[in-house]
Amino acid sequence: MVQFIEVDVNEISEGKEGHRGRVSYPILKGFLETGHVAAKLDRTGMQQSFQALYSSLNAYIRNHELPIKMFSRSGDIILVRLDLNADGTENPDWKEEMAAARAERAAEAPLITDSEVKVRFDEEKGQTTK
Numbered sequence: 001m002v003q004f005i006e007v008d009v010n011e012i013s014e015g016k017e018g019h020r021g022r023v024s025y026p027i028l029k030g031f032l033e034t035g036h037v038a039a040k041l042d043r044t045g046m047q048q049s050f051q052a053l054y055s056s057l058n059a060y061i062r063n064h065e066l067p068i069k070m071f072s073r074s075g076d077i078i079l080v081r082l083d084l085n086a087d088g089t090e091n092p093d094w095k096e097e098m099a100a101a102r103a104e105r106a107a108e109a110p111l112i113t114d115s116e117v118k119v120r121f122d123e124e125k126g127q128t129t130k
Contacts, residue, residue, distance in 0.1 A: 023048065024060035028068060028079075037084050041077040050075065067094050 031039060046053060054070070054077060061068050067083035082094040091097075 023053070024056050027057065028060060028066060031068070031079050032066075032081070035088070036081070037086060037088055038078065038080045041079060043077070050077075053077070065095075 027041070031041075043050070043053065048056070050072075054072060057077070058070055060066070061070060067081060069080045069082055071078055071080075082098065083091055085091050
């Protein structure tokens with residue numbers, strides 16, 4: 001059976017806030033509120049490494065299906081709004097366009113058969129580099 005033991009509220013130490021969205025949410029929300037179609041993220045004063053920040057932002061964008069495309073160029077993180085056209089007008093069909101682009105990339109990907117895997121394995125077996 002579960003028991004509950006009363007605790008004095010004053011004895012409870014203050015813990016840290018939760019980590020969910022503590023970094024990603026403010027950054028991405030701030031970008032969406034700027035109204036810019038594309039922007040470079042200024043990482044000055046940030047504690048996270050480039051890779052950690054990039055990874056957490058990318059996961060947040062994917063998990064929350066935000067209308068943002070993110071990529072890196074020359075050590076900078078670039079954010080591009082998908083729900084806006086290049087001239088700043090709204091693009092209500094951004095989800096359909098992304099789905100069509102994903103389907104097109106999947107159709108272009110070469111199909112690798114079991115025999116192709118065996119041939120490649122036999123060629124590359126024992127090599128330290130490809």
